[in-house]
Amino acid sequence: MFTGIVEEIGMIQSIQRSGNSAVLTIQADLILSDIHIGDSIAVNGICLTVTAFSNNCFCVDVMHETLNRSSLKSLRAKSPVNLERAMPANGRFGGHIVSGHIDGIGTIRSTKPDANAVWYTIQTSPSILRYIVEKGSITIDGISLTVATIQKDSFRVSIIPHTLKQTILAHKRVGDIVNLENDCIGKYVERLLTYQPETSITADFLAKNGFF
Numbered sequence: 001m002f003t004g005i006v007e008e009i010g011m012i013q014s015i016q017r018s019g020n021s022a023v024l025t026i027q028a029d030l031i032l033s034d035i036h037i038g039d040s041i042a043v044n045g046i047c048l049t050v051t052a053f054s055n056n057c058f059c060v061d062v063m064h065e066t067l068n069r070s071s072l073k074s075l076r077a078k079s080p081v082n083l084e085r086a087m088p089a090n091g092r093f094g095g096h097i098v099s100g101h102i103d104g105i106g107t108i109r110s111t112k113p114d115a116n117a118v119w120y121t122i123q124t125s126p127s128i129l130r131y132i133v134e135k136g137s138i139t140i141d142g143i144s145l146t147v148a149t150i151q152k153d154s155f156r157v158s159i160i161p162h163t164l165k166q167t168i169l170a171h172k173r174v175g176d177i178v179n180l181e182n183d184c185i186g187k188y189v190e191r192l193l194t195y196q197p198e199t200s201i202t203a204d205f206l207a208k209n210g211f212f
Contacts, residue, residue, distance in 0.1 A: 005084065013025040082167050107175065122156070138183070
């Protein structure tokens with residue numbers, strides 16, 4: 001579990017591709033202070049498992065499914081990435097509950113300065129927009145953000161200077177792809193309300209057994 005508070009910006013050192021999978025080697029500093037094999041690290045919002053590390057980098061495997069559903073396929077050597085370690089049990093929820101299992105991608109449609117902040121308009125699919133609510137939480141490339149407005153095919157967030165400085169959003173341009181994870185609460189509520197398990201109990205069964 002993560003909270004969407006990016007701890008540092010890492011850099012892709014190398015990408016070893018093998019068919020539809022890849023191994024990423026990522027340079028880092030802060031998060032290496034207590035890293036272990038098997039640890040979960042959110043890389044641009046995607047929960048990945050540490051398979052090896054040294055004093056200045058760590059490695060993660062990326063499977064076909066992850067490449068298909070995320071922006072990781074567009075990474076190159078020297079690409080900056082947002083990094084966050086899994087939240088410790090005694091940690092603070094600085095952002096919101098983030099699983100690191102993204103729901104899909106969006107495209108930066110526009111940016112617009114507004115005093116000390118910058119507005120980002122993100123275009124995305126109806127399957128993601130259905131779970132977005134005004135003033136609710138959304139994770140963009142692993143960053144916990146508050147939705148300001150929702151439009152027909154997009155939503156907007158306002159980014160303060162600190163977030164621009166501490167994350168890769170400042171490196172993003174119009175047309176770039178970002179990873180999106182909806183607030184998990186809405187998805188669980190919908191599932192509970194709409195789930196209809198298979199059952200042998202039908203109206204005919206109840207009638208035959210004297211319930212009508």
